[in-house]
Every structure is written in C-alpha cells, then in structure tokens.
Amino acid sequence: MEQSVKKNRFLRYFSSSKAMWKLYFIKTLPVVIGEIIFCINGFLDNFMVSHIVHGIDALTYANTWTSIIYTIFFAIQGIAAMFVGQYYGKQEYDKVKQIMAIRVWSYLVFVLFFAIPAWISPTSMISLVSGPISPEAIKMANSYLLLITFSWLITSYNFNTNMLLNETGHSNYAFVSAVLTLVSNAGVNAICLYVFKKPAYFAAVGSIISAVVCLISDSLFTYFKDRKIFIGVVSLFKISRPIAKQMASRIPAAIITLIAMVTIPARMFFWARAFPEKSIGESWMAISGVSILGLVESLASVAAATTSACSSNVSFFVAKELGNNNFEEADRHAYALKGFHILSGVLLSIIMIAAVYGIINVNATSLGIQEGARNYLQDPSNFEAIKNAFPTQIINPSDLTEEFISARVLEAKAVFKKDFTLASWVFIAFNPIWAWFYTTAALLRAGGKTYISSLAVLLSQGTSFLWLLFTTLYLVPYHRDVISLPLSYLIFYLYDFVRLLMFELFQWKSSWKQNITTETEAKENSIVEESTIKTQ
Template sequence: MRTILLPSERKDFLKKLFTIALPIGLQNLISSSLSFLDTLMIGQLGVTQIAGVGLGNQIFFLASLIFFGACSGATVFVSQFYGAQKYKSIQHVMLISFIVSLCGALVFAVPSVFFPIFLLRLFTTDMAVIEIGRQYLVTVGASYLLSACSMVISFSLRATNDAKSPLLISMASLGTNALLNWLLIFGIGPFPRLEVYGAALATVISRALELVLLIWIARKRKSPASFHLSQAIDGFEKSFLKQYMKTCLPVMLNEFLWALGMTAYKMVYSHMGTDVLASVNMTNSIQDLFLVFALGIGNASGIMIGNQIGKNQKEAAVRYAKALLFASFACGLFFGVFMASFSSLLPRMFNIPENIYEMTRLTLLFLSPILIIKSLSITLIVGVLRGGGDTRHALKIEMICVWLIGLPAAIISGLVLKLPIYYVVMIVSLDEFCKVLFIIPRIISNRWVNNLTEIG
C-alpha cells in the first residue's frame, strides 16, 4: 500500500479509511451479530422455526436491496457533491431516494401483510414452515417503510463523512431488538411468551426507534444529510432527475436483480430439503459476521473515491482504488482463516440435529477461502465502480455472473447432480471469481472514473 499512494496521501488515506470503514464495519458487525443472535434464539424453538423465519426474512432481504440500491446509487452523488461542497444538491438526491425507497417498500409491504402465504409458497410447499413464515411476515411487513427512510438518512450521513452517528444509532436500535427478542420470544418475567410473533414485534419496535434517532441526530448536528423538504424542492430540475436516474437506475436494478438471484439460490436450497434450508440460513448468519469489515471497506471505498472525484482529483482516486483493493484482499484473507478456525465451534451453538451440524460445519469450511474473492468483488463493485459513477458496467458484470454462471451452477449441482450442500455453495461461488476477473480490465483502463458534480 505504501508504494501505491503518494507520501503526502498516506496519512489522509489511513485516517479516512479508519474513520469511515471502521464505523461502517462495526455497524455491520453489530447488525450481523444480532442477526446471528436472533437466529440462535429462534433456533432454540426448532428447525421449522429457523426455516420459516429465514424465508420471512428473505422477503425483507428483497425489499431492503431496493432501498440499498437507491441509497447506494445516491451515495455516488452525495459523496461527490460533498467533496464539491454542493450541499443543496444533496437535498435533491435525498428527495428522490426517499420517493424511490418508499415505493419499493410498499411493493413488498402490501403482499407481506395481506398475502403472505402466496409469497411463501414461492419458496416451499412445507405447510409447517409456511405457517411460521406467515406469523412473522404479517407483523414485520409494515416496518419496511421505516427501514426505507432509515437507510436513506443513514447512507447520506455516511457519504458526508459521518459514519459514527449511524453506528451509535444502530447500536441502540439493534440492542433494543436483541433485548426485546429475548423477552418476547421466551416470555421472560412479566412478558408473554410470543415465540415467532415476539421476534417480529421486536423488529418493528427497533426499526421505529432507529428512524426517530436518525432524524433527531441529523437535525441536532445540522448535517448536510438533515433532510428539509422545502430545500429539496427549491431549484429542483428535471435535468437533475434524468442524470440521477441514468446513474442510479443501474444500481437499483443491480441490487434488485442480484437479490432475485440470491432468492433463486434460496429456492434451489429449499427444494433440497428443510434441513438444507435451515443449514444455509445458519451458515449465512455466521458468514455475515466474517464479512462485516469487507463490507465496511467496500462502502468506505465508494465514499472515499467519490470525494476525490468530486474534488476533481482523478489521479488520486485511481491510487485510492488500488490501495483499497489491497486492503480488501488482506481483510478477506484474515477473516477467511478466522472463519475456518471456528467452523466446528459456531454451529454447536444451535439446537440442531447432528446431520445439520455436520452440513453447516463443512459449508463454513468450504466457504472460508472464498471470503478473499468476496471481499475483492465487494470493493470492486460497491466501492470502485459505483464510487466512480460507472454503475452500468457494474450492473452488466454482476448480472452475467449471477444469472448466467451462479444460478445455473446451483441448479445443476443442487437439483440435477444432487450434490451435498457444501459442494453446491462452493460451486456457486464461481460467480464471485468471475466478477473479479471481468472487472479487473475495466479498473486497469481507468474508464470507470466519472465526475458527476457538474449536474448539481
């Protein structure tokens, strides 16, 4: 890394990396840890409950990827506008992000609340699993609207170099969620034993708390990410909307189609059996713990690179990209070794039969070396290409790899050849290798660098 950056850049680079990536990574760690804890608590109720709540969360996963797509695309603009000190344009970006995210939330909230069985039948025919998923969805569905608004504010705060506030609020919200889960799932003290319904209720309350705190902290600190409708509407032009959609629509499509691809993977796994589905849900919860800092570096990359491009420092942005790829490789290597070391211990924490334990242990072991490639692909797509405004190329690469490589690999290995799940997930990971291979030439060419601040 020392040979990549100029001597005058190293101190500022490391300061930004730690002040942005570390809080984002810690926020992801808290979120993933509590998601793991949720799965662990639900797991005490049985395998059917793990599978049912896992499918219920898959619907939110699809919805959240629309929010993430809108907000991730918006971050491209917000980070560059912040670097160029065009704060009014940040309000315009947030207005569009709120509208898009809330529309996406409604698309999933309405069927989740009113037609949950229809949604769940897309994944499984096991009526016991469907009933558990229904109990969860009808309660948690309305909270999608809360999450949509929270994500817009949280991402905007990060893009204006305030990653600390979302971290602290996430700690409060997710801590509340964990506590309420414990009280309401198991009926501790004066609280009733609500099991799956209790988990859903805890989620709704914690998401409402998160939104209230985000609005409050943004206003209190007079952040450029504090949303004011009057400022957002004033001076808004159609040409801005056109350029915004040109850049952000590929990101939204990317995230949504990627999420559909991940959902299709989950459908393949569910047709391999309820035991396999439960094992995959546990594996994902554990793996997410080891990816949190890779995600932190990836998200920080987009902000850091966007800030440099907004300042019209394109050569510095290119050097930042190379240094951030080095950091993501080191992160993936470290946590891959760590996950392999604990692959036998972590599944023991769940109340599961021996055959599911063995499936989960081997799946974690097989996925450990893949963490290096996943870390690189996250930084390349979420950080470098999007931070540089090259969102259409990112969309193209990811869709080819997920839909034309990963999904056929899952179907053939899982449903045709009927291989064990640990072989299936390793074969499916070919999509991550291909992403890295296909993007590297684009990075070398420097055609990914685009300054978007002229439209503001």
C-alpha cells in the same frame, strides 16, 4: 527493471503511508462494525428462534423477502452514493439532500411493491420461496411476514439516513445508532421469546422496535451534528429539475443493477427446492437445507460487512477527490482501498472461524433440530416409516424407547453441526474475494460509469445465477448420493473466481475517473440562460 515495476504495482495496493492506513482504519472500523451489527440483527432473529421447531425455516422463508428488499436498497444506495460523495465534497449540501429525498421515495415504492402482496396473501409469498413445507412452518412464517412488513416501511427511511452518515464521514454516529438498534432488538427478542415463551413470529416485534430506535437516533445525530444535510419531511418534497434529471438518467443503470443484485437473495428459492424438508441426513431427522443455510447465509452477511464499507469508503475517499478534479489522488486511493478492503476481509474471516465454532457448540443452536427429530420419532403416524428406516431395531412400537430416541436425536444434532460447519467454511474462504470485486464495482460508479458498473454486476451475477441453477436443478437432484449440501455450496461459490476476473476486466477497459458534478452545473446554467431569454 521489470521486477521493480511489478513490485511497485503491488505496493500500490498496500500503501506505505501509515497516515493513510490510519485514516482508512478510522473511517472503516465504525462502518464495518455498524454493518456487522446491522447483519447480526438479521442473524439474531434466526438464532433466537433456533430452539423452536421450524423456527429457523419459517423466519428464513419470510426474511428472504426482507433480504430482497435490503438488496434493492443497497443497489439504489450504490448508484446514489457517487453523487453524495462528490456533492458533499464540493459542499453543495442542498443537492445532497435532494439525492437523499429521491432515495427515500425510491425505497418506499419498492417496499410497498412487496408489502401489499404480503398483506393480501402471505401464504402465497411464503410458498413462492419455500415450495411444499409443513403446515406448522407455513403458519409461523405467515405470522412473521405480516409483522415484519411494518419494519420494512420504517427501514425505507432509516436505511437512507444511516447510509448518509457513513457516506459523509460520520460513521462513528452511524455505529452508535447501529449499537442502539442491536441492543433494542436483542432485548425485546429475549423478553418475548425467552421470558414470555412467545412463538417464533414475535421476533418481528424486536425488529420493528429496533427500526424505530434507529430512525430516531439517526435523525438526532444528523440534526445536531451535521444539520446542513438533515432530511426533514419538507426536504422530501424539494427536488430540483437538474437533480431529478441527473438521477433519472441513471434509472436504466439502476434497473440493471437491481436485476443483478436481486439474484443474491433469490438463491434461497432454489436451495430450498434442492434440499427440501427431510433431505439432509436421514428423513427421520427432519432437517432441510434452509435449516442450515438460514444460519449460514446470515453469518455470511456478517462476514461480508467489509463490502458495505467498500461503497462508503469509495464515496468518501475517491468520489470526493473526483468531484474536485483531483484525479491522481483519487487513483491513489482506488488502489490502496482494494488492498485495505481485502485485508479487512481476511481479518473478518479469521474472526468468523471463532464465531462459527462458538455458535455451533451452543446447544440452543441445534435445539430446534433435536426437538424436530424427537417429535418425528414420537409421532405414532410415522411408525411405519421409522420401522422401514430401522428394520432390525424397530419391530413393535415398544421398541421406540427413550434410549433409542435420544441416541437418534444426537445423530441428528451431529449431522446438523457437521453440515453447518462445512458450509460456513465456504463463505469464510471466499469473503476476501467479495471485498475485492465489490470495491472495483464501487470505483466504476464513483466516476460516473454507472452503466459499465451495472453491466459488470449484471454479467457477473447473471452468469453466477445460471451456475446456481445448474448446481441446484441438475447436479444435486441427479447426484444426491454424492453431492451434499456443503459440497454443492462450495461448487456454487467456486464461480466467484470467474466473477472476480470479470470485474477486473471491466475496470481495466474503462476510463472511470470523471467529475460528474459538472453535469448539473451545465444544466443549471442552461436553465438560467433559458430564464434570461424568456424575461428579455
């Protein structure tokens, strides 16, 4: 009997309904592919400048701020998604548009909060992330940062419209828009960086143009395919008092979530200091931790594309049922989505194994590292340092032959490839776990438990961030001979098992299945009653 109960509990995560799995697949595939394409846009910039010395480093420092902004966007989107799902399910489209308007204004405020300091002092913004780095990297990062801020401004609108398409079941249109965005970004980058041989910061031009393409395509799809939720300029200024109050009541929860989620991109601040320039391999290799993690973290975001579908799927399948008081159906989807998402994470991890080995075996990926090592060895001002590094091989400058330099360049390439591959295996292994606990967080939000969800995220991310500080500020500096970059990366992510346990405990202890659309109905009735009394 006990074994039968356990078996039934397990099967709740893996539904036997082929129709349900087919529906999940149809709704999820465009979201996941669209998110992969969205993340590839970020990876693309780093990858397409990997042939330029300091290219990956410069863009990683600048795009740390981009990652922080996108993390804020996702946090706000996660809070608002439950309203979108429930109101869309009840066909209250005007309220959906009001939620969207609030989201756009929120995004714009946060973008300006980061863009204005970037315009005033880009060097300060870069140095805050990087610590002491070479003047060449600073100059390159400054130029890229100044340009990419314009992409932020455009994205404050199109990020909202793209998520709206996913949340309302139009993921196929969001997918097409994402494809157009990727193609335009790749095309412009290829022309600027490979045809005209422009500096690395020209990668931002592709990002700006692709953001415009995304804005236009999303708007056209929404207008012609589901006009009742189209967000025009006028709609941005139509926000009713009940909706404003309902969203305002979630501001503390949103702030808690923001604080927690921002710790994810902020990790690069500490990885950059734990493994500064010339700290990977030998100093003459001129490899920094950011040279490796800039690519690894970009690929990790691609692998974690399922986590984007977590919020959209929960909004569409669970929140919609809650808005119609179908609690049993919502509960059934909640269990089944966890199983579906973790299997999706496993599948993506398998795909990423092939992607990692394919990318690292493309010579262009390590070309910037090779050129950096070559430049260091050929620089006369570094001769004494080189002589000390090779006391038996280098005595006079004439000993620095092309054969010697080429051999060392290959050594630098081998170190880069090894650390990149090992670090990539870490995110490949942990990716399915992320899909599981982000589904749990989305379920808590779907039923209106925004405070509980936010506290769960804050506790898990906050303690994880403390573990990062312990890893980067104590373990690495005091045990540098034993703890390599890939090993420290693994040590940090082992804490995700604790995070998984935290999320499950929060869901277990909370009654998360609630219909939150009744909140505004009560407020609207109250307003009508007040108006009636006043007219009497």
